[in-house]
Amino acid sequence: MTANSRQRELRFDPEAIDRKWQDRWAQDGLHHTPPDDPRPKWYELTMYPYPSGDLHIGHWYAMAPSDCHARFRRMQGYNVLHPIGFDAFGLPAENAAISRGIHPQTWTMSNIENMRRQLRSIGAIYDWDKEIVTCAPEYYRWNQWYFLKLYENGLAYQAKGPVVWCPSCQTVLANEQVLNGACERCDAVVTRRDLEQWFFKITDYAERLLDFSGLVDWPDKILTMQTNWIGRSEGVEVSFDISHLGLDDAEIRTFTTRIDTIFGVTFLALAPEHPLVAPLTTDDRRSAVEAYVDRARRTSEIDRLSTETEKTGEFLGSYAVNRLNGERVPIFIGDYTLMSYGTGAVMGVPAHDARDFDFARKYKLPVRMVIAPISWDGSEPSEAFLGDGFMTNSGRYEGMTNEEGMAAIAADVERNGWGRRTVSYRLRDWLISRQRYWGTPIPIVYCQLCGVVPVPEGQLPVLLPEDAEFKPTGESPLAGNENFVNTRCPQCNGPARRETDTMDTFMDSSWYMMRYLSPGYDDGPADPAALDRWLPVDQYTGGAEHAVMHLLYSRFFIKALRDMGLVDFDEPFLRLYNQGVILGEDHEKMSKSRGNVVNPDEVVSHLGADAVRCFLMFIGPWDQGGPWSEVGINGMARWLNRVWDILERDPARLDASLDAPQAAAEREEAVRETQRLLHQTVRKCHNDLDRFKFNTAIAALMEFSNHLNRVWADASVDPATWRECVEKFLLMLAPIAPHVTEELWERTGREYSIHQQPFPTWDEALAAEETITLVVQVNGKVRDRLQVPADIQEDDARELALASPRVKSFTGGKPVDKAVYVPGRLVNLVV
């Protein structure tokens, strides 16, 4: 059974209903967010899509449930903003230009056109007047403006930074263009090059970014990932003496988190790029060292890091002195030492560091235990010992615990001026330069006389020229555009050249949530009044793949803006929720090569947007994702079909049944039970929608609809009860299935629009059970179930349990040792 063949069996025409109401809502401006609404605001943001061309079912999975949640908040009485836009700059557009000869602008805008249509088909409450497209000059102008602000405040700077280089294509590659260390286009082995590039000083904010106290509700997973990404380590920067060599530098600085192991140092390892490498290399070692440095430089950093655990290096020929014990230790270079972390030099302690141990084994360096575990027999270890123990071979620190030793040595090192306690971070500064065309031009001019000159604010935007050479030439595509490159210096009006790199697109997404508020605003990135009213974002939803790039960059960005006095909040997104990944029917990740990609358009036109929305929310917990199912969605369409059937029934027909010879007491009981289930369902649905538990909210609604079918078949409730039930049922379903509910709301004579009604409320008293099933266990095993009043007391419950004949047969007349009573649930008899 395919979606296609099921469609003609539905009681209604979903395509017509979708179109009818989407048009009507648009016409009435139902989703406009009024600027002066007195209700409390709720800013619910879903991560904007990249306009790749087609709205994938994965987009639906991200957007339909978040729309449902935003709608729910609106029915709860909030003034809700739930905007959408496009993350329109980036590499795929440029690749399309290269491979198919289409201009990135053309490609991007036609994709956006198509995706707008598809996004409308979801039936979300997007206010299209607030749409943003980041490749528009009105948008990226403010990227440039912010860049200048960061530059003025010393947070943007220029430095050499590594890029991945394809020697065959003669071009810079993005990391995602490298497959197994080779260029994805020509398969040549990539190398690394250092280019002068722009950075943002996110490292200045490392400490503040570790403070999550300003966040209300973020998944622990993301906080952990950010914490690990920032990678804070407390340690000691300690230097080794090389004054005997008579160089400009009298010492080598190293960073360690294990100063307690300094008596175990048997070598030093410098990064190949370390400035002291050349001066420290002796003549007899020079050719070998230079060859090693050269090899390391040609290997890309990515490659270098992904190589197995084998440690390589070269002896420089010189020695340094460990000031704590006066020992001479050989100085090596090794590419397991990274220039970009700590001081670019490490003290090698083979006995207490796994990497140093490997290195020492390979180069036959001594391994000296200086932290002894209690069980240590004095022999050389077969692997590095990383645990705690007692100081040994450690001079005056002998016998201390290594924790005491750590404190004592650190203090002595500081007192002697050999180093200082410090903190290192793994986090690197944010490299924003891209040697690409399709991005925001960096607003900088290079003047022969004045040097680096920022473009004055009044001259923004620096427009991205339309013509550029996309074919690989060895430099940024903009560099070949003479009209763009050649300009006048804003300071001296002399000849100057423009910066030809463009910005990382994470720049666009760092502040886009502010632009939505006033997308046409011309005097700044956002209207200050709107900013004041709407930010920070109350609820952000999107994929966990943005845990450490986008989300960290945006947090940094906002903190930096706050320090500059440009905003007055500290965190951009108060709450975060990550949806899972929608899989193909084969339970595999969707991909073109697997052929398991689902095109939502076809399903939507056959079964309707609501069936797709409902099904995506019903698959399972939203944060866990799950497999698409062609038959599964048919089941959902069938349920909506039954809902339609329920709403088509005329409640007046229940009046006729009053004449039936049915006991009045029985009918009264059915009404009471129906009321109870209604109130329980409202409670469950409310609480589940509130916490993104869409699957169980829908299950509760299904149970309620099943109940309605039963009482209709029995004609056991009165028309008024029926009317109340179906009305509240529709209201609960409205945020989940907006089109069908609006249609049924109208067809049953109710006033437009269902989406402007409040979400139903419940009464705890009416939701409370009158009787419960009392479970009776014997030694923890269920032996009987008794229907008892909900307010039964412990003594009565115990008595009833003991009186049960089934229970008696299991206790075998033995005396009961103990009876555990759980109010409202069970009695457990222990014999």
Added chain:
RNA sequence: GCCGGGGUGGCGGAACGGUAGACGCGGCGGACUUAAAAUCCGCUACCUUGACCGGUGUGUGGGUUCGAUUCCCUCCCCCGGCACCA
């Protein structure tokens, strides 16, 4: 290797430490139909039984508890992230 998240019927999944399998899909049986589809009704973890009863069951092995899918420890798989950070 390290850090997260998972492992429950044929499938997706439900279950404040307290009736395991809600809800849905699929399957089986029935009603309606000339017939099929759709629709409606019933059954559907496994073993045993004609049926009740009973027994076994939430990746593995242990532990805590009157009671464990849930908490703790061991191990095995799957998914995601990081990956020589001194």
